[in-house]
Amino acid sequence: MHICSADIENLDKLTRVNLINSLSGFKSANLIGTVDKLGQENLSIVSSVFHIGANPPLIGMIIRPHSVPRHTLENIIETGVYTINHVNTEIFAQAHQTSARYDKHISEFEAVGLQAEYKISFKAPFVLQSKLKMAVELMSTQTIELNQTELVIGKITDIYLEDELAYCDDGFVDLERLNTVALSGLDKYHSTTAIARLSYAKCDKPLSYLATSPKNSDSN
Amino acid sequence: MHICSADIENLDKLTRVNLINSLSGFKSANLIGTVDKLGQENLSIVSSVFHIGANPPLIGMIIRPHSVPRHTLENIIETGVYTINHVNTEIFAQAHQTSARYDKHISEFEAVGLQAEYKISFKAPFVLQSKLKMAVELMSTQTIELNQTELVIGKITDIYLEDELAYCDDGFVDLERLNTVALSGLDKYHSTTAIARLSYAKCDKPLSYLATSPKNSDSN
Numbered sequence: 001m002h003i004c005s006a007d008i009e010n011l012d013k014l015t016r017v018n019l020i021n022s023l024s025g026f027k028s029a030n031l032i033g034t035v036d037k038l039g040q041e042n043l044s045i046v047s048s049v050f051h052i053g054a055n056p057p058l059i060g061m062i063i064r065p066h067s068v069p070r071h072t073l074e075n076i077i078e079t080g081v082y083t084i085n086h087v088n089t090e091i092f093a094q095a096h097q098t099s100a101r102y103d104k105h106i107s108e109f110e111a112v113g114l115q116a117e118y119k120i121s122f123k124a125p126f127v128l129q130s131k132l133k134m135a136v137e138l139m140s141t142q143t144i145e146l147n148q149t150e151l152v153i154g155k156i157t158d159i160y161l162e163d164e165l166a167y168c169d170d171g172f173v174d175l176e177r178l179n180t181v182a183l184s185g186l187d188k189y190h191s192t193t194a195i196a197r198l199s200y201a202k203c204d205k206p207l208s209y210l211a212t213s214p215k216n217s218d219s220n
Numbered sequence: 221m222h223i224c225s226a227d228i229e230n231l232d233k234l235t236r237v238n239l240i241n242s243l244s245g246f247k248s249a250n251l252i253g254t255v256d257k258l259g260q261e262n263l264s265i266v267s268s269v270f271h272i273g274a275n276p277p278l279i280g281m282i283i284r285p286h287s288v289p290r291h292t293l294e295n296i297i298e299t300g301v302y303t304i305n306h307v308n309t310e311i312f313a314q315a316h317q318t319s320a321r322y323d324k325h326i327s328e329f330e331a332v333g334l335q336a337e338y339k340i341s342f343k344a345p346f347v348l349q350s351k352l353k354m355a356v357e358l359m360s361t362q363t364i365e366l367n368q369t370e371l372v373i374g375k376i377t378d379i380y381l382e383d384e385l386a387y388c389d390d391g392f393v394d395l396e397r398l399n400t401v402a403l404s405g406l407d408k409y410h411s412t413t414a415i416a417r418l419s420y421a422k423c424d425k426p427l428s429y430l431a432t433s434p435k436n437s438d439s440n
Contacts, residue, residue, distance in 0.1 A: 026400065028247065
């Protein structure tokens with residue numbers, strides 16, 4: 001089946017949005033927690049969080065300024081901080097509901113039934129029910145001129161893991177143990193099943209399967 | 221469990237790389253097919269492909285210029301085109317093997333046992349074994365000054381779907397039907413199981429489950 005440029009252009013808007021959103025493959029599902037300078041909370045699901053680099057620990061996301069997460073972007077610029085919280089199988093429906101167009105004076109935490117959690121000396125709220133959460137400091141925002149979306153890059157300053165057995169001996173985090181979900185398209189949520197962890201690829205050596213164990217287990 | 225900034229800084233390099241790469245959540249797994257101006261092929265797995273916008277249909281990825289995919293970036297700049305091919309459960313090991321540091325004169329297609337496929341009037345090679353592949357035209361490259369990685373943005377011009385039953389009536393593509401895999405960390409591959417597709421969220425309405433059927437099925 002071949003869909004060409006003209007076919008894409010001729011699709012109605014919603015069909016095109018569903019199609020193009022499916023093409024990148026599986027996506028992360030994260031809740032972005034923010035406050036404005038008066039302390040008004042906001043929580044917004046974002047499917048475009050991606051890794052940028054490990055040293056310094058940088059994480060990026062794409063925000064559409066004219067869509068729902070505009071309060072998120074405004075708050076991040078006002079306070080310079082935000083939280084990123086993994087969506088898991090127990091909270092995926094509440095997480096999805098944060099994408100409704102709530103007024104600015106309404107906290108999505110309350111509206112959807114998730115609990116805000118504050119950590120000492122960090123302004124932005126975390127999601128209590130998330131099992132992997134990060135405190136993030138804004139490093140830069142830049143407009144992508146091709147479509148006027150914003151690339152927001154932050155530095156991860158703190159990581160909170162609910163289950164320390166998910167933290168493996170080589171630094172890898174077992175997302176399945178945390179029930180982190182994957183997203184496809186705009187709105188489909190998936191749980192995952194491990195196929196394999198593969199060794200670092202070398203030209204002259206066959207791949208092998210990597211075994212990992214929790215960092216703090218008895219065997220270490 | 222709390223890992224603070226100082227903890228992150230004090231980790232050895234490989235542990236930090238594994239940890240930080242795990243934090244964004246599940247990632248897409250895609251093979252980028254390119255040629256240089258002399259026709260020398262290159263194939264490289266990339267875990268940072270992400271959706272930027274549907275109209276125009278824009279897709280982004282982060283390339284580390286000093287890492288293995290540097291040939292990919294050079295070829296994209298030379299020819300202005302590339303292909304993005306979903307990694308599926310049948311080819312994930314070959315896909316991973318493309319990350320080995322092959323010399324420029326070696327085609328990763330041959331080295332790992334995947335077949336290059338050419339379409340009329342498009343220079344860059346597709347992966348025959350992939351079930352969802354896209355022809356992409358380079359739109360922009362920009363350096364992310366914070367860590368000198370490159371943000372590469374392209375426009376999707378053609379979509380090839382092996383199984384048309386994966387294309388749903390509302391434009392959504394059923395990635396599970398195509399056996400597309402998800403990635404976590406640097407090297408863990410996952411298959412997925414659908415939890416649910418959720419309706420467009422509204423403030424005053426409960427969410428419902430969306431059912432979809434193939435676009436070209438008898439029922440349509």
